[in-house]
Amino acid sequence: MKKVNILNVSIDNISKQELLEKLDQQGGILMTSNVDHLIKLQKDRIFYYIYQLCNYCVCDSQIIFFASKFLGCPIKEKISGSDFFSEFYYYNKTNQATRIFLLGAAEGVAKKAQEKINQKVGREIVVGAYSPSFGFETNKIECQKIVDMIEKSGATVLAIGVGSPKQEKWIFKYKDQLKNIKIFLPIGATIDFEAGTKPRSPKWVSKLGLEWFYRLLSEPRRLWKRYLVDDIPFFWLLIQQKLNLYRDPFALRAVDVKPLKELNKIGEINRSGFK
Numbered sequence: 448m449k450k451v452n453i454l455n456v457s458i459d460n461i462s463k464q465e466l467l468e469k470l471d472q473q474g475g476i477l478m479t480s481n482v483d484h485l486i487k488l489q490k491d492r493i494f495y496y497i498y499q500l501c502n503y504c505v506c507d508s509q510i511i512f513f514a515s516k517f518l519g520c521p522i523k524e525k526i527s528g529s530d531f532f533s534e535f536y537y538y539n540k541t542n543q544a545t546r547i548f549l550l551g552a553a554e555g556v557a558k559k560a561q562e563k564i565n566q567k568v569g570r571e572i573v574v575g576a577y578s579p580s581f582g583f584e585t586n587k588i589e590c591q592k593i594v595d596m597i598e599k600s601g602a603t604v605l606a607i608g609v610g611s612p613k614q615e616k617w618i619f620k621y622k623d624q625l626k627n628i629k630i631f632l633p634i635g636a637t638i639d640f641e642a643g644t645k646p647r648s649p650k651w652v653s654k655l656g657l658e659w660f661y662r663l664l665s666e667p668r669r670l671w672k673r674y675l676v677d678d679i680p681f682f683w684l685l686i687q688q689k690l691n692l693y694r695d696p697f698a699l700r701a702v703d704v705k706p707l708k709e710l711n712k713i714g715e716i717n718r719s720g721f722k
Contacts, residue, residue, distance in 0.1 A: 475502030575600030
């Protein structure tokens, strides 16, 4: 696949249809890059090296889409996690080998999303759902309970929405215990959208690159700092890249294996990123 480099991320220049086909044929771990990810990837070394081990990395932001044009290497298509997830389950509507487990959202929300998705698809494509407790990622007992629950469900796809980078780190920490899972989809607030507990922005708002503003108005107390403070440096970093002045803070030399050892903090991860 052709790649488009934006800051220290290589984004696959791929269409939704191509991604659906590749996941169907090969499985793998998907990363959905947005501005918030790109900012975190300037500071969070573990998150950065997880990105190097994923199988697919797509553009999950209209701002990133516009940025690729600004840099002179336009991305084919924006593939937001929320839009892609619904495309994914409709694409696999009659594929009995695709069985989804939903992990995330507040208590009862994942179950509600499960019911709505199954009703839309017309079969039990979502075979399990669980809303973990706050801070569950540090609770080994609950995490093991979740792993056992996913395995017993017979799911072949894990869709996890507990926020980034928590969801991506959880995937890489426990993926080797999830023997039946072929596809890993970190999907953020998508479970809430599917359950109808949080509103999605209208399509025209998203196309203008203003979905962040819509979400800010919907959840100002939770999101104001992310959008109005944390993510603003992205535009300066983008200008640096345009002027060939940007430097990756975590650039990995071929002989430098020490950073990979840091991944032991979240569990053993092999170099390829495959199970």
